[in-house]
Amino acid sequence: GQQVMQIPQYQHVQEGEDFTTYCNSSTTLSNIQWYKQRPGGHPVFLIQLVKSGEVKKQKRLTFQFGEAKKNSSLHITATQTTDVGTYFCAGDEDTGFQKLVFGTGTRLL
Amino acid sequence: DAGVTQSPTHLIKTRGQQVTLRCSPKSGHDTVSWYQQALGQGPQFIFQYYEEEERQRGNFPDRFSGHQFPNYSSELNVNALLLGDSALYLCASSFASLRDTEAFFGQGTRLTVV
DSSP: OOOOOEEOOOOOOOOTOOEEEEEESSSSSSEEEEEEEEETTTEEEEEEESSOOOOOTTTTEEEOTTSSSSEEEEEEOOOOGGOOOOEEEEOOOSSSSSOOOEEEEEEEE | OOOEEOOOEEEEOOOOOOOOEEEEEEEOOOOOEEEEEOSSSSSSSEEEEETTEEEEEEOOOEEEEEOTTTOOOOEEOSSSSOGGGOEEEEEEEEEEOEEEEEOOOOOOOEEEEE
């Protein structure tokens, strides 16, 4: 079955430093979504990427979807304390229904 | 708009018992998906309900079953609980007609099996 891996598992950064997490799927995706989960909380939607090679920005966050639609990345510039949490990518295969396969997550400390 | 609501928020059960978790989707949403999130892991897809029928299922045993009601709310039932069923159970709702759309998650039910 489809597998989605993320690296790194953990990342400790000083405030002001940049942070990047990478996501790789074993299969081609219809779209990829990114979620943030704070400790003790639930996943909160950040963004969705649909097109091959797509790049989207949200303030200090930059999201990319690979040309082959099998990988993605999230880059945070000048991290702040409010960025602490676990970032998950979630891949959706083109099965006709939305079925999210979550990555292993990257915990930003 | 109340968003996705789940009940209860926390639950402690004994091994072998049965449990029912409940989810009310975001207003207007017609599709409910259930996920299991073990500590330190990403959410794992259990199954999805649309039009009161299970239309997709992840790699979970038959001990996990569900139901969707005419008002789109949903229940997740787990029989013969095992210690390994301890996890955060998340409900997510969405529009079936919008293929590429975000899923709205509830706050989850934290199940502890002792």
